[in-house]
Amino acid sequence: MEVRGLDRLICEHPLFAGMAPDHCELMGGCAKNVRFGKGQYLFREGEPADEFFLIRHGRVALEIMAPGRGPLRFLTVNAGEMAGVAWLVPPYRWLFDAQALELTRALSIDARCLREKAEKDHDFGYEMMKRFMAMLVERLHAAQLQMLDVYGAGT
Amino acid sequence: MARVRARRRETRDTWTLAIDAGGLKFQPGQFNMLYAFGIGEIPISVSGAPGAPGPLIHTVRAVGAVSQAVTRLKPGDTLGLRGPYGTAWPVTESHGSDVVVVAGGLGLAPLRPAIYQLLAERDRYGRVAVLYGTRSPADILFGREIERWRRRGDVEIQVTVDHADSLWHGHVGVVTKLIDRAAFDPDHTVAFVCGPEIMMRFTASALGAVGVAPERIYLSLERNMKCAIGQCGHCQLGPTLLCRDGAVVRYDRVRPLLTVWEL
Amino acid sequence: MTSVKHSVLTIDGLEALLDALGRRGFRVLGPTVRDQAIVYDDIASLADLPRGWTDEQDGGRYRLLRRDDDALFGYAAGPHSWKKFLHAPGQRLWRAERNAEGMSVVGEAPSTDRLALIGVRACELHAIAIQDRVLLSGGHADPFYRARREDNFIVAVNCGEPGGTCFCASMNTGPKAAGRYDLALTEIAGKGGLLYVVEAGSEAGCAMLDELPRRDATREEIAAAEAVSAGAAERMGRVMPATHEVPQLLQRNLDHPRWDEVAERCLTCGNCTMVCPTCFCTTVEDVTSLDGASAERMQRWDSCFTMDFSYLHGGSVRASPRSRYRQWMTHKLSTWWDQFGTSGCVGCGHCITWCPVGIDITEEVAAIRASDVGAASPGG
Numbered sequence: 001m002e003v004r005g006l007d008r009l010i011c012e013h014p015l016f017a018g019m020a021p022d023h024c025e026l027m028g029g030c031a032k033n034v035r036f037g038k039g040q041y042l043f044r045e046g047e048p049a050d051e052f053f054l055i056r057h058g059r060v061a062l063e064i065m066a067p068g069r070g071p072l073r074f075l076t077v078n079a080g081e082m083a084g085v086a087w088l089v090p091p092y093r094w095l096f097d098a099q100a101l102e103l104t105r106a107l108s109i110d111a112r113c114l115r116e117k118a119e120k121d122h123d124f125g126y127e128m129m130k131r132f133m134a135m136l137v138e139r140l141h142a143a144q145l146q147m148l149d150v151y152g153a154g155t
Numbered sequence: 156m157a158r159v160r161a162r163r164r165e166t167r168d169t170w171t172l173a174i175d176a177g178g179l180k181f182q183p184g185q186f187n188m189l190y191a192f193g194i195g196e197i198p199i200s201v202s203g204a205p206g207a208p209g210p211l212i213h214t215v216r217a218v219g220a221v222s223q224a225v226t227r228l229k230p231g232d233t234l235g236l237r238g239p240y241g242t243a244w245p246v247t248e249s250h251g252s253d254v255v256v257v258a259g260g261l262g263l264a265p266l267r268p269a270i271y272q273l274l275a276e277r278d279r280y281g282r283v284a285v286l287y288g289t290r291s292p293a294d295i296l297f298g299r300e301i302e303r304w305r306r307r308g309d310v311e312i313q314v315t316v317d318h319a320d321s322l323w324h325g326h327v328g329v330v331t332k333l334i335d336r337a338a339f340d341p342d343h344t345v346a347f348v349c350g351p352e353i354m355m356r357f358t359a360s361a362l363g364a365v366g367v368a369p370e371r372i373y374l375s376l377e378r379n380m381k382c383a384i385g386q387c388g389h390c391q392l393g394p395t396l397l398c399r400d401g402a403v404v405r406y407d408r409v410r411p412l413l414t415v416w417e418l
Numbered sequence: 419m420t421s422v423k424h425s426v427l428t429i430d431g432l433e434a435l436l437d438a439l440g441r442r443g444f445r446v447l448g449p450t451v452r453d454q455a456i457v458y459d460d461i462a463s464l465a466d467l468p469r470g471w472t473d474e475q476d477g478g479r480y481r482l483l484r485r486d487d488d489a490l491f492g493y494a495a496g497p498h499s500w501k502k503f504l505h506a507p508g509q510r511l512w513r514a515e516r517n518a519e520g521m522s523v524v525g526e527a528p529s530t531d532r533l534a535l536i537g538v539r540a541c542e543l544h545a546i547a548i549q550d551r552v553l554l555s556g557g558h559a560d561p562f563y564r565a566r567r568e569d570n571f572i573v574a575v576n577c578g579e580p581g582g583t584c585f586c587a588s589m590n591t592g593p594k595a596a597g598r599y600d601l602a603l604t605e606i607a608g609k610g611g612l613l614y615v616v617e618a619g620s621e622a623g624c625a626m627l628d629e630l631p632r633r634d635a636t637r638e639e640i641a642a643a644e645a646v647s648a649g650a651a652e653r654m655g656r657v658m659p660a661t662h663e664v665p666q667l668l669q670r671n672l673d674h675p676r677w678d679e680v681a682e683r684c685l686t687c688g689n690c691t692m693v694c695p696t697c698f699c700t701t702v703e704d705v706t707s708l709d710g711a712s713a714e715r716m717q718r719w720d721s722c723f724t725m726d727f728s729y730l731h732g733g734s735v736r737a738s739p740r741s742r743y744r745q746w747m748t749h750k751l752s753t754w755w756d757q758f759g760t761s762g763c764v765g766c767g768h769c770i771t772w773c774p775v776g777i778d779i780t781e782e783v784a785a786i787r788a789s790d791v792g793a794a795s796p797g798g
Contacts, residue, residue: 045356046414065416066353067378068730070737091364095357148318156521192514192521193706193713218731233520379729381702384558385757387720388699389727391749394756399556415672417741 006031009107013054014080015131023124030113036060036100042083049092051108052084058104062096071097074146075139082135087111157236159228160210165296168217169261170226171202173210176236181205182243183268184375184403188383189213190235191224198380199225200265200402201239205272211236214264214296240383242403244269244347244373253281253339255367257358259330259350260289263296265375265402266349270304277309284311284337288330288354291316292323311337330354331361341366348406349375356413359406369407376401376409393418424635424643427603427614431631432490433464435573435601438629439534444571447503448536449496454482456496458503461536468493475581475655475767477776489612491605494581495539495766499695503533504566505549505719511702513714528565538574538599540592541584541766545695547597551758552698571622574599578646582655583767585780589658591764593650601626604643615643656767656780659787665752665761667783670792672744676785681740683775688721690746690769690777696762699727722746747779 007028010016016024034053036042042053042060053060060083063073077083083098083106092111118125161173176187186200197219203212217226228234246269254273258266273283285304289295295314305312313333315326326333330350344367348358355374362372376397381387383398390397393412395404412418427435439446440462448461451468461467473493474481485492510526538546550567553560574595577584586592595602600623603614615635618624635643658664691697701720706713720727723742728735736742754762763779770778 044414046410064353066351066731067417067735068728068733070733071416072353093360095360156523158520190704192516193704193710195704196702235514235521235523377730378735379727382700385556386553386558386560386698387701388722388749389701389720391745391753391757393748394753396757417736417738418672418745 006033006107009033009056010054013056013107015054015082015135019127019131023127026117026121026124027109027114027128030110030117031107032110034106034108036104036106038100038102040100042098042100042104042106043094044097045094047094049084049087049094050111052082052087052111053098053106053108055079055081055083056105056107058106059101060104061099061101063099064096071099075143076101082132085132085136085139088132156233157211159230159232159234161230162228165214166294169214169296170217171212171214172225172228173203173212174234174236175210178208179211179236179239181211181239181268183246183272184244184265185239185241186265186383186402187211187213187236187238188240188380189215189221189225190237191221191228192234194224195221196235196381197221197225198240198377198383198398200375202264202267203271204275205268207271214261214267216261238383240398242401244375244403245345246272249345250279251281251343252371253344254283255334255337255339255344255346255362256283256285257330257334257346257348257350257362258285258287259354259358260294261296262348262350262354262375263287263289266347267297269347274304274307274310281343282311282339283309284313284339286313286315286330286333286337288315288317288333288350290318292319292325313337329357331357334358334361334365344371346372347403348372352376352413359410369410370405372406373403374406374409375403423618424640425616425618425627425632426608426635426639427616427630427632428608428610429464429490429612432603432614434630435626436461436463436536438626439571443532444534445531446534446536447500449491449493451482455480456482456493458496458498458500464490467491467537472579473581475583475771477583477770477778478773479582479776480771487607487612489578489605491537491575491577491603492579494577494579494584495542495768497693497768497772499693499766499768500535500538500542500546501549501695501698503535504546505553505560505563505698506566507719509562509717511715511717513712515712516710526562528562531566532569532571533566534571534573536573538572538595539577539766540574540595540597541586541589541764542695543572543574543595543597543599544591544764545766548696548758548760548762548764549698551760571626572599572601574602574619576602576604576643576647577650578605580650580653580655581767581771583770583778584654584765585656585658585767586765587651587654587657588661589761589763589765590661593654594647599623604646606639606642606646608639613639615639656770656778658763658765658780659784661761663787664783665755667787667790667792668748668752671786671790672748674786674789674791676782676789677740677744679785680743680777680782681738683777684739684743685774686723686739686742687774688723689772689774691721691723692719693768693772694750695764695766695768696750697721701726722749743777747782750779751783 007024011024060077062075063071157176186198188196190196199213202214217223378390380390385399450466467490512525514523553563577593599619602617699720703716725734750762
C-alpha cells in the first residue's frame with residue numbers, strides 16, 4: 001500500500017519537522033491519506049475522537065452550532081497545521097465540528113494507534129508531545145487574544 | 156390580567172419585574188407567558204421563590220419588541236400573564252444528593268427559584284454548589300444576593316467571567332473550569348444547568364467527564380413558543396414539545412437531539 | 419346502539435337526507451366543483467355535488483375529468499380537507515381594550531354552528547380523529563375547535579375511485595370508513611340508477627335513517643358495496659413501505675444524504691402543510707388599532723416551512739430547506755407518535771398531488787429505507 005510514502009509525508013509536514021525518520025515511520029504506521037470535498041465534515045461534535053488530521057492542502061473551519069444563529073466559526077486550519085486536539089486527552093470526544101472549506105487533502109492519523117505506540121516507546125511519545133505542545137500553546141495564546149474582543153464596542 | 160408592582164434594573168439590558176397575578180402558584184423552572192398590550196407575548200421563567208407570598212418575580216432581558224415593551228412597564232402598569240407552564244427542576248426529588256447548579260448569563264434567573272428552594276431546606280441536601288459564568292462583571296445578575304448566599308457559609312459559590320478589567324479580582328475563564336474546583340461527589344450528584352445552549356452542551360459534557368451520569372443532569376431548553384399548551388407546534392425539538400415536556404429536560408433524553416444540526 | 423343493518427337509499431333518499439339536515443338547523447358542507455377542482459363548501463342540495471366528475475392525480479398533478487356516468491362520489495379527495503371548517507384558518511381569540519384600570523380582555527365567543535359534513539372519506543375520518551387528539555386532549559382543549567366539532571353529523575363515503583396518490587390501505591386508514599361517523603355510504607350501480615348502501619354508525623345516524631325513505635339492502639347490494647371497498651384497496655396509487663418500521667427508520671436517519679437530495683427539489687412553499695388534513699400548526703398575530711386603544715389576537719394556520727416558524731435569538735433554528743423538509747416529514751411519520759400516540763399521516767396523498775415539484779413522501783421513505791445508515795446489519 002502507501003506505507004513508505006506516508007512516513008515521508010509526515011516527516012515533511014511542518015508540525016514534525018526535524019523528527020527522526022524511525023519516529024516518522026512509527027507514526028506512518030498509524031496514518032492514511034484522506035481527502036475531503038468542499039463542504040464535507042472531517043468530524044462532528046459528540047463523535048468519538050479516534051483520529052486527527054494533518055492538513056496537507058486546503059482549509060478547514062472549526063465551528064459550533066448555535067440554534068437560531070447557525071454555525072459559529074471560530075478558527076480556520078490551513079495546510080501545514082493540524083485539525084483536532086480532543087484525541088489527546090480523555091474522554092476522547094469532539095467538542096466542535098470541522099468542515100472543509102475547499103478541497104482538502106490530509107493525513108488521517110489513528111489516535112488510538114498513536115497513543116498505544118507512545119505508551120510503548122516513551123522517546124517517541126516525548127518527541128510527539130513536544131511538537132503537539134508547541135502547537136497547543138500557540139493556539140491557546142491566539143484564542144486568548146481573540147477572546148479579548150479588542151475590536152468590540154466595549155462594555 | 157396582571158399588574159406590575161415593582162421594577163428593578165439588574166444590568167444594562169435586564170430588568171426584574173414584580174408582578175401581581177392574583178396568587179398564582181408555580182414550581183421552580185416553570186414559566187409564564189407575558190403579554191405586552193398590542194405587541195405580543197413572550198415566555199419568561201419565574202425567577203422568585205416558589206411558595207413565597209406576594210407578586211411573581213420575572214427577570215427579563217430586552218432583546219426584541221415584546222421584551223423591550225415588557226421591561227419598560229412601570230409599577231401600576233398592566234400586562235397579560237398566563238401560566239405557569241412547563242416542567243420543573245427536580246429539587247425535592249434530589250433530597251439526599253449533592254446538588255450542583257451551573258448557570259450561564261441570564262440562565263441564573265430560571266435557576267434562582269431552585270436555589271431558593273435548596274437554601275430553604277438546606278439540611279435535606281448534601282453539598283450544594285452554585286457555579287455562575289457570565290460575559291463580564293457588569294453582566295453579573297443578582298450580584299448582592301450572590302454575596303448573601305456566599306456569606307451563609309453552607310453553600311459553595313463560584314462566579315467567573317469571560318473577560319474583565321483590573322477591578323475584578325474573581326475568576327476569569329469559562330464556567331466549565333469551575334466544575335473541577337467544586338466539591339461534590341459525582342456519583343451522588345444531581346446537576347441543574349441553564350444558559351445559552353452551547354454553554355449547556357459543554358457543561359453537560361464536562362459534568363459527564365467528571366463522572367456525573369447523564370440521567371442526573373437537567374437542562375432548561377428554549378425554542379420558539381407561541382401557545383405554550385402543545386397545540387401550535389412551534390416549540391418542537393424532535394419528539395419533545397418543550398412547552399409540555401420541558402423547558403426542564405433530562406440530559407440523557409435530549410443529548411441525541413442537541414447534536415443534530417437544525418433539528 | 420350501532421345498527422348493523424344495511425339500508426339502501428336512492429338519489430331521492432339522499433336528497434331527503436340533505437333536506438332533513440337543513441331542517442334540523444345544520445350547516446351542510448360537502449364537495450362541489452369550483453376553480454377546476456373538487457373543493458369543500460356549503461351545499462344546498464345534491465345539485466351542488468360533483469355529479470359525473472372524477473379526478474386524475476399524480477405528483478404535482480390534478481385534473482378533473484368527465485365520467486361516463488352520473489356518480490356523485492366518483493373521485494378521490496381534492497385540495498381541501500375538513501380542517502378548513504373545524505380548525506379554522508383564521509380565528510380571533512380575544513379583543514383587549516385599554517381602560518382606567520389598565521386593560522380588559524374579552525374572549526371571542528366560539529361558533530354555535532352545527533356542522534354536517536357530507537362525503538367524508540376514510541382517510542379524512544382518521545384525520546379528524548387525529549386532530550381531535552391534538553386539539554382536545556392533553557388538558558387544554560381548544561374551545562373553538564371543540565365548539566365546531568360539537569354535534570357534527572358526519573356522512574362518510576366509502577371510496578370507489580382511489581386516486582393516483584392515495585395510500586390509505588398501507589397506512590391502515592382506509593379505504594373503508596372506520597371510526598366515528600353517523601352514516602357511511604357506498605355508491606353502487608343499481609338497476610334503476612345509482613344506489614347508496616348505508617350503514618349507521620351512531621344513534622343519531624340510526625334515528626336519521628328511520629326518517630328517510632330507506633329499505634333494507636339485498637345480499638347482492640351488500641356484496642356490491644363490499645366489492646367497492648375491496649376493489650379500491652387494490653387500486654391504490656402509492657404504497658407506504660413497511661409502515662410499522664417508519665418511525666424508527668426516520669429517527670435513526672436524521673443525517674441521511676436523502677434529505678440533501680429532497681432539499682434540492684423542495685421549494686419550501688408549504689403547500690403540503692396547507693392541504694394535509696392533519697397539519698395543525700398555528701401562529702398568533704397581535705394587532706392594535708392605530709390609536710393604540712384596542713388590540714386583538716388572531717390565530718392563523720402556520721407552516722413549519724416558514725423561516726419564522728423556528729425563530730430564536732435573531733435567526734431560525736431551521737434555516738436550511740433541508741432541515742425544514744426533514745422537520746415536516748419526520749414529525750408527520752415519526753415524532754407525531756411520541757407527541758400524540760398515533761401517526762400524523764393518513765395516506766390521503768394530498769401532499770404528493772399538490773406539491774409543485776411532485777415530492778412523494780412514500781418515495782422518500784423508500785429511498786431512505788434502501789440505504790438505511792442506521793441499520794443494525796451492514797448492507798441493510
